[in-house]
Amino acid sequence: MLIWNELDTAAQRQALARPVLKNSSALKQTVSEILADVEAEGDEAVLGFTRKFDCPGLTSLVLTSGQRDALANQVSDEVAQAIDTAFTNIKRFHEAQQPDDVVMTTSPGVTCEQRFVALESVGLYIPGGTAPLPSTALMLGVPAMVAGVSRKVLCTPPSADGTIAPEIAFVAKRCDIDEIYLCGGAQAIAAMALGTDSIAQVDKIFGPGNSFVTEAKQQVSLRPDGAAIDMPAGPSEVLVLADKDANPAFVASDLLSQAEHGTDSQSILVSDSRTLIEQTQAEVEKQLSVLSRNEITVLSMENARYILTDDLNSAIEVSNRYAPEHLIVQVAEPRQAMGRIKHAGSVFLGPWSPESAGDYASGTNHVLPTYGYAKNYSSLGLLDFMRRFTVQELTEDGLRQLGPQIMTLAAAEGLDAHEKAVGLRLKALQESGDE
Numbered sequence: 001m002l003i004w005n006e007l008d009t010a011a012q013r014q015a016l017a018r019p020v021l022k023n024s025s026a027l028k029q030t031v032s033e034i035l036a037d038v039e040a041e042g043d044e045a046v047l048g049f050t051r052k053f054d055c056p057g058l059t060s061l062v063l064t065s066g067q068r069d070a071l072a073n074q075v076s077d078e079v080a081q082a083i084d085t086a087f088t089n090i091k092r093f094h095e096a097q098q099p100d101d102v103v104m105t106t107s108p109g110v111t112c113e114q115r116f117v118a119l120e121s122v123g124l125y126i127p128g129g130t131a132p133l134p135s136t137a138l139m140l141g142v143p144a145m146v147a148g149v150s151r152k153v154l155c156t157p158p159s160a161d162g163t164i165a166p167e168i169a170f171v172a173k174r175c176d177i178d179e180i181y182l183c184g185g186a187q188a189i190a191a192m193a194l195g196t197d198s199i200a201q202v203d204k205i206f207g208p209g210n211s212f213v214t215e216a217k218q219q220v221s222l223r224p225d226g227a228a229i230d231m232p233a234g235p236s237e238v239l240v241l242a243d244k245d246a247n248p249a250f251v252a253s254d255l256l257s258q259a260e261h262g263t264d265s266q267s268i269l270v271s272d273s274r275t276l277i278e279q280t281q282a283e284v285e286k287q288l289s290v291l292s293r294n295e296i297t298v299l300s301m302e303n304a305r306y307i308l309t310d311d312l313n314s315a316i317e318v319s320n321r322y323a324p325e326h327l328i329v330q331v332a333e334p335r336q337a338m339g340r341i342k343h344a345g346s347v348f349l350g351p352w353s354p355e356s357a358g359d360y361a362s363g364t365n366h367v368l369p370t371y372g373y374a375k376n377y378s379s380l381g382l383l384d385f386m387r388r389f390t391v392q393e394l395t396e397d398g399l400r401q402l403g404p405q406i407m408t409l410a411a412a413e414g415l416d417a418h419e420k421a422v423g424l425r426l427k428a429l430q431e432s433g434d435e
């Protein structure tokens with residue numbers, strides 16, 4: 001247990017450091033080499049890396065619509081119904097985010113508009129290294145479908161036998177995704193961003209993934225010939241804010257639910273109650289021992305932190321500083337605490353809102369900024385699958401009135417051609433008025 005106000009500045013920084021950033025220069029190098037290989041050798045490189053990391057016997061990157069449908073048919077009724085419930089809630093919440101165009105007159109004769117259109121082509125990355133995540137396929141496929149994106153490409157690493165989870169195929173079918181490729185990691189991101197013979201380039205890449213995927217997204221987004229990306233959504237993380245009355249078993253289960261994602265996940269408990277922290281630690285040990293992903297979870301709990309603060313206000317400050325992907329608030333007045341929360345990807349209020357609800361089925365999106373990017377990135381939503389642009393139209397009178405000011409500003413910047421583009425028109429208007 002770390003006692004926050006006994007830590008000096010460096011120790012506080014260390015306490016809130018993300019585990020994955022330790023080897024970042026080696027990671028950058030590995031990923032840039034993969035990107036360079038895919039750029040030079042296209043499909044052959046993507047296939048080669050997929051054979052190396054995922055499926056040694058893979059012969060084709062393409063999963064046809066027929067194969068997709070055959071896989072989708074294998075999903076049990078029970079799972080299909082659960083997916084449908086999640087699909088409906090996610091769809092309803094994202095449909096409610098549909099933006100309205102703005103049309104207004106800023107000054108007489110000057111109309112300005114803000115319009116929204118769907119992106120044309122998107123790449124959806126569905127993680128599959130340690131656990132295939134059909135829920136992520138829903139979180140990306142549903143908003144892409146609601147936005148009206150015309151080309152949706154899905155990449156996910158194949159299993160060792162060259163297939164994908166039937167549930168991912170089911171979701172893809174439900175979201176009208178018929179372009180599916182069997183590849184993952186940095187090579188999948190490179191293929192979607194730069195294009196290969198089989199995988200045509202997309203405009204924007206979405207989706208979480210491990211540190212290779214996240215780094216590849218960052219690198220392709222910096223290239224002028226690459227693709228835009230949604231956000232840095234890397235290894236899962238959760239911070240639980242809990243007071244003395246929180247249920248230690250609930251708190252422990254939330255910490256473990258993110259820890260089980262991968263060895264680079266991070267779970268943090270911040271509380272003003274030493275007793276609650278000690279009880280939670282005991283619960284973690286108890287629950288951990290029976291988890292099926294015990295090995296991964298034990299390793300990732302090495303990244304866990306238990307932080308004791310003087311009071312709830314300081315606990316909230318610690319949370320704001322960490323800017324967690326998920327913030328779970330198990331205190332007596334969660335809505336009051338919410339008023340002081342500044343940075344978090346998604347917030348779960350009260351004892352009956354486990355993070356698993358948002359991960360699967362409440363309707364909010366589970367693709368969220370990690371690494372502290374919750375300070376400057378938003379959680380994924382419908383608008384991320386759209387582009388906004390503006391339109392303006394000036395009438396003759398509009399230009400007569402605003403033109404002189406525009407000319408003055410252009411002259412102040414020394415940009416003669418800008419000034420003339422208005423001056424010529426004003427002159428033409430004056431001459432037509434004189435006739």
Ligand SMILES: NC(=O)c1ccc[n+]([C@@H]2O[C@H](COP(=O)([O-])OP(=O)(O)OC[C@H]3O[C@@H](n4cnc5c(N)ncnc54)[C@H](O)[C@@H]3O)[C@@H](O)[C@H]2O)c1
Pocket residue numbers: 030049053054126127128129130131133136157183184185186187208209210211212213233234235236261262264265325366367368369370
């Ligand atoms: N932030 C979010 O919104 C969110 C949501 C869901 C999942 N996640 C995170 O996504 C991640 C999923 O990770 P995963 O590993 O299970 O699947 P993944 O699909 O992200 O990564 C698997 C790929 O990693 C690549 N890889 C593995 N070892 C490599 C190596 N040594 N060198 C180069 N490439 C290598 C391989 O190409 C493999 O296909 C987890 O960290 C989880 O926490 C985050």
Ligand SMILES: N[C@H](CO)Cc1c[nH]c[nH+]1
Pocket residue numbers: 133135136235236237258325359366367
């Ligand atoms: N917690 C993950 C986001 O960090 C999302 C997820 C998918 N499946 C289960 N959980």
Ligand SMILES: [Zn+2]
Pocket residue numbers: 236257258261359
């Ligand atoms: Zn999760």
